[in-house]
Each structure stands twice: as structure tokens, then as C-alpha cells.
Amino acid sequence: MIALSRVSESKGAAMQYNTGDKPGEGTYRCEHCGYVVRITSDMESLPACPNCGHHEFEKIEND
Ligand SMILES: [Zn+2]
Numbered sequence: 001m002i003a004l005s006r007v008s009e010s011k012g013a014a015m016q017y018n019t020g021d022k023p024g025e026g027t028y029r030c031e032h033c034g035y036v037v038r039i040t041s042d043m044e045s046l047p048a049c050p051n052c053g054h055h056e057f058e059k060i061e062n063d
Pocket of ligand 1: 030049
């Protein structure tokens with residue numbers, strides 16, 4: 001039997017990024033208020049959250 005991995009565990013499996021990181025194209029959500037920031041270039045760095053000023057984001061995977 002193979003158990004499917006679940007992402008909801010509090011193991012910290014989600015990719016986390018901070019202000020100033022250049023994580024590449026994607027959608028990132030402020031961990032404090034949930035504000036969504038979209039990065040459209042590999043040269044673009046994460047700003048401080050425009051809504052609350054927080055500096056930690058997690059990537060939202062879209063498929
Ligand atoms: Zn925020």
C-alpha cells in the first residue's frame with residue numbers, strides 16, 4: 001500500500017519565501033494576512049506585503 005502524501009501536516013512542507021527573495025514566476029500569499037502577490041519574472045523580488053507589511057510568503061501551486 002502506498003499512502004498519498006498530504007500537504008496539510010504542520011511539518012512545514014510548504015515552500016516559504018521572504019521579502020527580497022527572487023523565487024521566480026508564480027503566485028505567493030502573505031502568511032500574515034493572505035494577500036496574494038504575483039511574480040511574473042525571475043528578476044523580480046518579493047516586496048513586503050502591500051497590505052500588512054509582513055515579510056513571509058508561501059507559494060501557491062496552481063495546476
Ligand atoms: Zn500581508
